[in-house]
Amino acid sequence: MSKLSLFFAGALLMVSTDTSAAEPETISLWNRKAPIGNGEFSDEDPQLFVYRPEKPNGTAIVICPGGGYGGLAIQPEGHGIARWLNKHGITGVVLKYRLPKGRTKVPLTDALRAIRITRHRAMEWKLNQNRIGVIGFSAGGHLASTCATQFETADPRQEDPIQRLTSRPNFAILIYPVITMGEHTHGGSRRNLLGPEPTPELIRSMSSELRVNGRTCPTFLAHAIDDKPVPPINSRLFHQAMQRQGVPSKYLELLNGGHGLNGYKGPSWDAWQKQSLEWLKLLPM
Numbered sequence: 001m002s003k004l005s006l007f008f009a010g011a012l013l014m015v016s017t018d019t020s021a022a023e024p025e026t027i028s029l030w031n032r033k034a035p036i037g038n039g040e041f042s043d044e045d046p047q048l049f050v051y052r053p054e055k056p057n058g059t060a061i062v063i064c065p066g067g068g069y070g071g072l073a074i075q076p077e078g079h080g081i082a083r084w085l086n087k088h089g090i091t092g093v094v095l096k097y098r099l100p101k102g103r104t105k106v107p108l109t110d111a112l113r114a115i116r117i118t119r120h121r122a123m124e125w126k127l128n129q130n131r132i133g134v135i136g137f138s139a140g141g142h143l144a145s146t147c148a149t150q151f152e153t154a155d156p157r158q159e160d161p162i163q164r165l166t167s168r169p170n171f172a173i174l175i176y177p178v179i180t181m182g183e184h185t186h187g188g189s190r191r192n193l194l195g196p197e198p199t200p201e202l203i204r205s206m207s208s209e210l211r212v213n214g215r216t217c218p219t220f221l222a223h224a225i226d227d228k229p230v231p232p233i234n235s236r237l238f239h240q241a242m243q244r245q246g247v248p249s250k251y252l253e254l255l256n257g258g259h260g261l262n263g264y265k266g267p268s269w270d271a272w273q274k275q276s277l278e279w280l281k282l283l284p285m
Contacts, residue, residue, distance in 0.1 A: 048095060050091065051094070063093060064144045065136075111146070116165045120165060138176055141177020171218045174219060220252070
């Protein structure tokens, strides 16, 4: 087994030791009628786990765990992140999205639905509809970046009131993200998302640095310079594209930590958490 496989296997087995937080509310995204494209559906049940703080500050973040699009590191990069956000008054919405398995758009379909559900429940959860963002890690960072660049606008013609709402996130936080599907991608993520022999057109369409425009939401990125599985050029490409479009973004270059930032702990892990919260407070929305 490769070092990267061992890393993801370890991440998937990690469990949180924080038992002080209240149990999250579980919400089915599609009630076992999950769209797979071309008017077809599957009996899968992607879910949200909603962690609500005692004193919500009006902000919510949909959390996209990584796992190379072949699994989900949902404990350290999902539930653990939600509990951390709760400590700062932010509602954490952990997304258990479907894995592509040859269906490239399925994870994005789930992520956009998660943003819409969060916006739809804003009054109940004491949220500001204009302060709903997305955070993602590794391949989950790619998913979050596709939300930021391939969202859908509001459509009042939809029968489902949830689908009438825009799925555009108000901000994105991308931590050691896979961004490109081109030369500098993470091979496993690309293979799992696009298949073994993707066309040049498919590669371009799912390379988020090529999809940035003036409507892309403000974005915070953090990446260690010694990340081997997902080179930091991924974050730089997205940040540079944002700068060219004149969209607010911040790129935090971390001096060490590799992929996963030393197992989700240490100075580099603490640095992105501290600085992303500071950036978020200053963001006009």
